[in-house]
Amino acid sequence: MGKPLDPPLGTNSLSVRDNRTGMTFSVPIVDNSISATDFKTMSAPRAPGEPEENETEKGLRVSDKGFLNTAVLRSEITFIDGDAGVLRYRGYPIEQLAVQSSHLETAYLLIYGSLPSKAQFQVFHDEVMHHSVIHSDAEQFFRSFRYDAHPMAMMTTALAYLGSYYSEANPSLQGQNLFTRGDAASLAIMDKQIYRLIGKATTLAAMAYRVRQGREFVTPPTGLSYTGSFLYQMDHLGQENYAPNPVLEKALDVLFLLHADHELNASATTVLQTGSSLVDPFSAVAAGCASLYGPLHGGANEAVIRMLISIGKPENVPAFIEAVKKREKVLSGFGHRVYKTSDPRSFIVRKTADEVFKITGRDDLLDTAMALHDAAMKDEYFIKRKLAPNVDFWSGLIYRAMGFPNDYFPVLFAVPRVVGWLAHWRQMMLQSGGVKIWRPRQIYVGPGKRDYVPVDERIAVEGPKKTPSAVEHSGISKRTGLASFKGQHAKL
Structure with a gap:
């Protein structure tokens, strides 16, 4: 429901003015979060020419591609502060x-x-x-x-x-x-x-x-x-x-x-x-x-080892770093979707790696890994983007030293x-209120309503991503395609 007046400052709520209608809404803030369903009350008449699939009359939807800032449940299990490197x-x-x-x-x-x-x-x-x-x-x-x-x-x-x-x-x-x-x-x-x-x-x-x-x-x-x-x-x-x-x-x-x-x-x-x-x-x-x-x-940890093998020797690290900057190569084991400083697990894994290497011997890739680590930590490109080593960078080396295949x-x-x-x-x-099946919303941007066209009257749609890819057959499939049998004549 729209409200004529904003709540006073200090109130645990968010005031939203919908400039389409002039309505002001008050959305409660609980545990520094707001309910996405509260935006369903913020409806408006459909604008001229606006697709009916926008469902404007049914209220606003919240768009969050990849769940970058959407909380789907209340949890007591694990806490992560990505900026402070806390787990x-x-x-x-x-x-x-x-x-x-x-x-x-x-x-x-x-x-x-x-x-x-x-x-x-x-x-x-x-x-x-x-x-x-x-x-x-x-x-x-x-x-x-x-x-x-x-x-x-x-x-x-x-x-x-x-x-x-x-x-x-x-x-x-x-x-x-x-x-x-x-x-x-x-x-x-x-x-x-x-x-x-x-x-x-x-x-x-x-x-x-x-x-x-x-x-x-x-x-x-x-x-x-x-x-x-x-x-x-x-x-x-x-x-x-x-x-x-x-x-x-x-x-x-x-x-x-x-x-x-x-x-x-x-x-x-x-x-x-x-x-x-x-x-x-x-x-x-x-x-x-x-x-x-x-x-x-x-x-990811498997990808780290494959990356280090592709680099080869420590002297090849500078060229690899430059290739990463040009987006010609992929850097694995650095950065994290959540951690914006360092991954707290990486320090523990590094110490564990030292203990393992004492009895397994020094892995040939370790020197390359250390050279890559040191170069990346000193390079402004990686510092600016907060690309610090994560847990996968070191754990792959431990698994390799222990003799596990990649x-x-x-x-x-x-x-x-x-x-x-x-x-x-x-x-x-066991959550309060029972389990509700997860059913995310979408924003439909496809064609509006259109009528079915008989196959003989259609105009072919061509172009990349518009038609299925052709598959080149070999072996028995190729020979069978050239053979003759009931329903098919031999191709000459």
């Missing part, structure tokens, strides 16, 4: 957790809201590790992939595949309020799926690794840590009393902790978008894994991020 899980600085906590303890914190007591953590730890074992049918499932399948393709598919085993966790079968009731029975079912997904994430990831190696799969061992069990499942070849190197085990745990959550990034948002339809959590997490697969997200890096991101996805999914399922 906190449930209020705890990431620097403290990385030194004093563990990945599984931090998982408990992210999901349930507080650090656990010794007894609480023991229950959580034991359940997660107990549920790491996977059905024997999964062996056949993984063997069905091509020998050169990308491990993230296997991981994404396997997470969705898990959901086929647990009908009790499917709201489509058990009722749409299965996870939203909030009673003891509902919470117990929810927790069991959380144990399953966190526990089996390492098992699925190890199976994706082993199938690429042509090796038999390993049953999750007992008595090892979360990351220790993961390394065991990837590397054990029958040796007696096999134990992963403790430095590598600890380093991987720190990296898992740092990657566990990062607020509403692309993959977490995908999990929530998918989960808002009240699909089972396995399908929602698989959707998040697919989102993480992209080179702008989970594939295309496995995104999997090492996905395994710990399952925790963050589940924390946000659980929070949404």
